[in-house]
Amino acid sequence: MVVLPILWTVVIAFQDLRLRNLRTRLFDFQFTLDNFETVLTSPGFLSALRVTLIYSIVGTALSIALGLVAALVVRKPFRGRTFVRASMLLPYVAPVVAVTFVWQIMLSPELGVVNAVGTDVLGWSEAIPFLEQRNGTLNLFGFSLGVPTALIVVILYQAWRYFPFSFLFILARLQALPGELDEAARVDGATPLQRFWRITLPQLQGVIALLTVLRFIWTFNEFDDIYLLTQGGAGTEVVSVRVFNYLTGRGDIGAAAALSLVLALLLVVLLFFYFRFFVGRVDEADAI
Amino acid sequence: MSRTDVDTGVADRPQAAEPARRPARRPRPPLSREIVETRILGVLKWITIAFFLVATLFPFYYMVELSIRSIEDVALDPGALWPPRGASLSAFGEVLRSVEDGGQGFLVFLRNSGLVALASVAVTLVVSILGAYAIARLQFFGRRQVHFLFLAVYLFPAILLAIPLFVFFTRIGLRGSLFGLVLVYVSQIVPVTIHMLRNYFESIPEGLEEAAALDGAGRLTIIRRISLPLAMPAIMATSLFVFMIAWNEFLFALLFLVENRENWTVSLGLSQLAGSVEVAKTTLMAGSVILTVPIIVLFFATERLLVEGLTAGAEKG
Numbered sequence: 210m211v212v213l214p215i216l217w218t219v220v221i222a223f224q225d226l227r228l229r230n231l232r233t234r235l236f237d238f239q240f241t242l243d244n245f246e247t248v249l250t251s252p253g254f255l256s257a258l259r260v261t262l263i264y265s266i267v268g269t270a271l272s273i274a275l276g277l278v279a280a281l282v283v284r285k286p287f288r289g290r291t292f293v294r295a296s297m298l299l300p301y302v303a304p305v306v307a308v309t310f311v312w313q314i315m316l317s318p319e320l321g322v323v324n325a326v327g328t329d330v331l332g333w334s335e336a337i338p339f340l341e342q343r344n345g346t347l348n349l350f351g352f353s354l355g356v357p358t359a360l361i362v363v364i365l366y367q368a369w370r371y372f373p374f375s376f377l378f379i380l381a382r383l384q385a386l387p388g389e390l391d392e393a394a395r396v397d398g399a400t401p402l403q404r405f406w407r408i409t410l411p412q413l414q415g416v417i418a419l420l421t422v423l424r425f426i427w428t429f430n431e432f433d434d435i436y437l438l439t440q441g442g443a444g445t446e447v448v449s450v451r452v453f454n455y456l457t458g459r460g461d462i463g464a465a466a467a468l469s470l471v472l473a474l475l476l477v478v479l480l481f482f483y484f485r486f487f488v489g490r491v492d493e494a495d496a497i
Numbered sequence: 498m499s500r501t502d503v504d505t506g507v508a509d510r511p512q513a514a515e516p517a518r519r520p521a522r523r524p525r526p527p528l529s530r531e532i533v534e535t536r537i538l539g540v541l542k543w544i545t546i547a548f549f550l551v552a553t554l555f556p557f558y559y560m561v562e563l564s565i566r567s568i569e570d571v572a573l574d575p576g577a578l579w580p581p582r583g584a585s586l587s588a589f590g591e592v593l594r595s596v597e598d599g600g601q602g603f604l605v606f607l608r609n610s611g612l613v614a615l616a617s618v619a620v621t622l623v624v625s626i627l628g629a630y631a632i633a634r635l636q637f638f639g640r641r642q643v644h645f646l647f648l649a650v651y652l653f654p655a656i657l658l659a660i661p662l663f664v665f666f667t668r669i670g671l672r673g674s675l676f677g678l679v680l681v682y683v684s685q686i687v688p689v690t691i692h693m694l695r696n697y698f699e700s701i702p703e704g705l706e707e708a709a710a711l712d713g714a715g716r717l718t719i720i721r722r723i724s725l726p727l728a729m730p731a732i733m734a735t736s737l738f739v740f741m742i743a744w745n746e747f748l749f750a751l752l753f754l755v756e757n758r759e760n761w762t763v764s765l766g767l768s769q770l771a772g773s774v775e776v777a778k779t780t781l782m783a784g785s786v787i788l789t790v791p792i793i794v795l796f797f798a799t800e801r802l803l804v805e806g807l808t809a810g811a812e813k814g
Binding site for chain 1 (some may be wrong): 527528531534535538540542545546549550552554556557559560571572574575576578619625645652653654656657658659663664665673741744745747748752763764767768771776781782785786788789792793796797800804
């Protein structure tokens with residue numbers, strides 16, 4: 210059920226298969242490279258690729274960094290810790306459709322609380338359409354800075370929704386760390402920050418490397434969140450949204466399959482380089 | 498904080514400046530870096546916890562708050578975070594009523610989601626318990642490779658798997674049926690659940706099963722009477738995990754069910770609702786609450802179990 214569909218996708222990618230000729234063409238094995246030509250040369254492919262890369266790299270880094278901070282602050286027991294921990298997992302367990310809609314309304318120019326606070330309290334001159342604006346300008350201390358508003362918002366959303374995953378795994382690892390090392394360093398006069406950088410963080414290296422791989426893979430393939438937030442508009446079209454549009458919008462199954470293969474291949478190449486140059490411990494994958 | 502901006506204590510002080518007075522009064526210990534950092538971090542910790550709590554809880558509070566306000570009220574005063582004026586549950590009524598009664602028919606969607614999620618749990622459990630047991634206990638050719646193959650499923654985008662399934666189900670006419678959707682969910686989740694359960698089965702001492710075998714129990718009896726009861730925590734965690742995934746899932750529901758309204762799940766129904774202009778945003782939020790509440794209740798009720806089940810083995814690092 211898993212291997213077969215993948216192989217079949219490969220076959221479809223080389224077929225001229227559309228929704229309307231599905232009945233007649235499915236077993237017509239005349240292979241062609243047209244699909245690849247279509248998707249690779251179509252306008253917007255390169256920009257989708259760029260957006261996907263930015264989204265995955267920044268999103269992965271942010272969600273892991275947030276997860277690390279969150280895990281560190283709830284590491285030691287305190288009153289209400291169970292509640293805090295459970296709350297921090299909420300964005301991850303809540304249904305994607307519901308949370309994307311809340312974000313949409315929260316950020317909406319007419320109804321959203323963010324723009325209401327922004328214009329009433331913070332003195333913005335006008336409401337910002339966070340999810341519809343491709344390029345905004347940020348005025349900071351007299352400098353104007355062009356920023357891809359929607360893309361930034363989508364990345365922040367992704368960090369918010371997926372930091373709990375990193376949080377969970379880093380916390381589990383933190384609590385399994387032997388206390389002696391930290392204690393010894395404390396006796397030797399290492400301050401809390403020194404102990405974090407020199408003792409704790411190195412011991413978390415393994416789990417962070419593993420999380421980097423997993424989160425990168427999942428963010429790279431991410432579809433639901435972006436599709437629901439922006440439908441891929443305003444400069445947030447990632448490759449998987451394009452695949453979906455080929456499949457349902459144009460009914461071009463062959464092109465959709467070809468593009469999704471390109472996406473998967475690219476991921477394999479990127480992971481190869483990651484393992485080659487950054488990680489020596491591939492066996493971490495066993496830990497999950 | 499860099500190394501230099503904190504007073505590092507006695508050692509760095511210019512001793513020559515006041516050599517005479519020092520031995521005279523000793524009682525006040527120098528403000529060491531240890532103390533400064535501990536205090537600052539102690540304060541920062543609570544600020545950070547407060548920040549995370551607000552960031553994670555606020556959207557959910559906001560969702561509930563909007564669902565009980567009227568859309569006119571929201572349009573007038575979008576920044577109001579406390580709903581004293583005209584709070585009502587009418588949006589929920591509209592969402593839940595059937596289409597014939599002028600509502601959105603979410604009761605049917607709830608039933609569909611529930612059916613799909615429960616069926617997915619049941620089928621996944623049967624398949625993955627047998628599969629995980631086989632991989633953990635039985636010797637067969639390619640045992641290690643199977644394990645790797647299962648993890649490879651992580652690598653591929655859901656949309657890549659969706660294409661052939663879309664073609665296949667369109668072809669055999671299962672597209673649009675809840676049964677087809679369950680089949681898809683199970684095939685997506687099984688690799689992961691087999692992996693989770695396998696880890697657990699392997700941690701059960703083989704001696705127990707051998708003892709049962711010596712007493713004349715067959716393989717199936719052993720699984721049923723020995724292994725399953727022992728693996729119950731992992732099985733519960735797995736079931737919850739599957740239930741949540743199936744309940745929350747969106748992409749496949751969208752691809753397979755969209756043309757068939759009476760089979761929509763809550764997620765799909767909600768997303769389709771968002772597309773139509775005449776539905777008020779507050780109604781949308783009521784739908785979101787309906788979609789979210791079962792999951793959150795389930796999650797808070799079983800949080801400990803779920804967390805331990807999901808991260809079991811992660812500590813090995």
